[in-house]
Amino acid sequence: MNRKKYNVTLTQDERNTLTHLVSSKQTAKRKSMHAQILLYADEASSGGALKDTAIAESVHCSRMTVIRIRKRFAKEGIEAALNPKLQKRYRARKLDAKGEAFLIATANSSAPRGHANWTLKLLANRLMECEIVQSISPESVRKTLKRTKQSLG
Template sequence: MLKLTGEERAELEGIAKGTRGRQSIAAWKVQRARALLKCDQGEHGPGWPDHRVAAAVEATERSIQNWRKQAVLEGPLSVLQRKERSRPPTPRKLDGEGEAKLVQLACSAPPEGHSRWTLRLLAARLVELEVVDSISYETVRRTLKKTN
């Protein structure tokens, strides 16, 4: 059962309007704030059932159930926060120096027996030259596309 305090309700009403001064608020936050206000079973809240809230804010009943559960367990404002990443982003294979070596290699003459450099040949040569331990041809493609 979700019961909002006056302070929480005021905060959610401000977000549900869609703007804070001159700054606009993301649509997903506005949608969730509106849903929580309609779920409120406190003295100032309408206490609508999930199916009615879902129809009013154009969401699924399952989403409403999840948002209500999170609001009860972690506080209503937690529903308006993005989740932290469970693991940090992986470090880049090629730093600026590695990218420069790749571009230099791609601009050089192709190996004997080949008319041009392929992405796989470039990836293999970067490993041979010990620029990186391992690299996929897709990473080579993305890096070269970025530099053009």
């Protein structure tokens, strides 16, 4: 027996809202697709809910997308199912504004004795020597310089 874990049962108002979203040309494609998925998955509709694979084929998405939308509707409601999740920053930035200012000032100053120019590794080492950060890679230094539109040359 293949029972669905997350059932979608829409009210008449929700069904009307979703139908309007699907038919409107102003609606973003992703939002329209999610609305279609919810309409096809509605248990309260006259024909009952379609199977996830049938929904996925008719909406041109994967079966997992259908399952995810169904789950978000059941747990968080219609707004969460229609709108994309906000991405969380997985790691905090190594350098804050003060650290970035120090990096830019250092990169624009004269190179240390024995070197013609600053290298990313030298800048990373200088940031650690001055205890701006505990550890930082040359790649993080490069990305910071690129983001602030600075260069070493």
